Amino acid sequence: MRLVYLLLLTLLFPTAVFAQPYRTVSYDASGRKVITYTCDPNETPEWFKENYLKEEKAKEPIISETKAEVVSEQKRTPPKEGSIPAKIETVDANGKEIFTENYRIGYAGQCTWYARGRFHEVNGVELPTIGYAKDWLMAPLVSDKVDVCLDVNVVPEHSIAVYAPKADSRLKGHVVFVEYVERDKDGNPVNVYYTDANGKQDTEKNKYTKGCDGQVIQESFQEFRENRHLKLVGYVVKKD
Structure with a gap:
């Protein structure tokens, strides 16, 4: 103009x-x-x-x-390996250490106890008692606030990864909380950062181990998928 x-x-x-x-x-x-x-x-x-x-x-x-x-x-960065992002304990009015509200249900030190508490802490969703770890993909049957993802290659952050026995059905399985995932340019998982209790690095089994339970563990996706006895079968995720 x-x-x-x-x-x-x-x-x-x-x-x-x-x-x-x-x-x-x-x-x-x-x-x-x-x-x-x-x-x-x-x-x-x-x-x-x-x-x-x-x-x-x-x-x-x-x-x-x-x-x-x-x-x-x-620009997000992964959590420091060996750190404990979960707030598991607090101090009451008398100076005594007690579990925070998220970790007061279940058998302290068990993987299901920790995964349930961490899921509640991060996602604000309280899961009911489900049973053995290997049964946790049934979570949507007892809670309308969660879904399951059966594609193990997805690895959703802030989900609960569920492991089931490869052969020995007597094993109870395992659950861990996925904190962070490093991916390649195509979005495929490369390294997984997770926290758990009563896992492979726990120094005292079947009891709460202060300073150990809830530690960040970093593994390649191949390591994360399986070990000698267990295999990854899916994830419990917060429903959108």
Whole structure:
């Protein structure tokens, strides 16, 4: 539009807009006449500069909240291996150490006790008592606040990973809480950071081990999928 204003004003009122505008005639590749007007900007009236020759400010890019969240997600860092992100204990009014509210149900030190408490702590969903660890994929039958994911390659963060016996049905299985997942450029899991109790690194089995239960363990996805006796069969996830 500015060029239209400029051309019209120059044609209709040449001396009112510019002093002695210069007219150049040329031809384009198709043989069409092209007329170009040039002028000395020092002789252009201030009112015209103010209204028609203002420089447009470059528009700042608009970043949506969703995009900002994605960037923030990409910048997340994994929890420190060996740290304990779970708040398992607190101190009462008498200075005695007691379990926090999330960890007051179940047999302290068992994997199901810890996974249940950590899931509640992070997701705000309290799971009922389900049974042995290997049975935890039945969770949606007793709670309408969770679903299960049977694709073991997904590895949802903040889910409970469920392990079942490979061969010996007498084994009770195992559950762990998935804290963080490192993925390749295609979204495939590479390294998994999880916490648990009564697991492979627990120094005292079948009891709460302060400073050990709830420690962050990092494993490659291949290590995470199975061990000698157990295999990963799915995940308990918070329902959207």
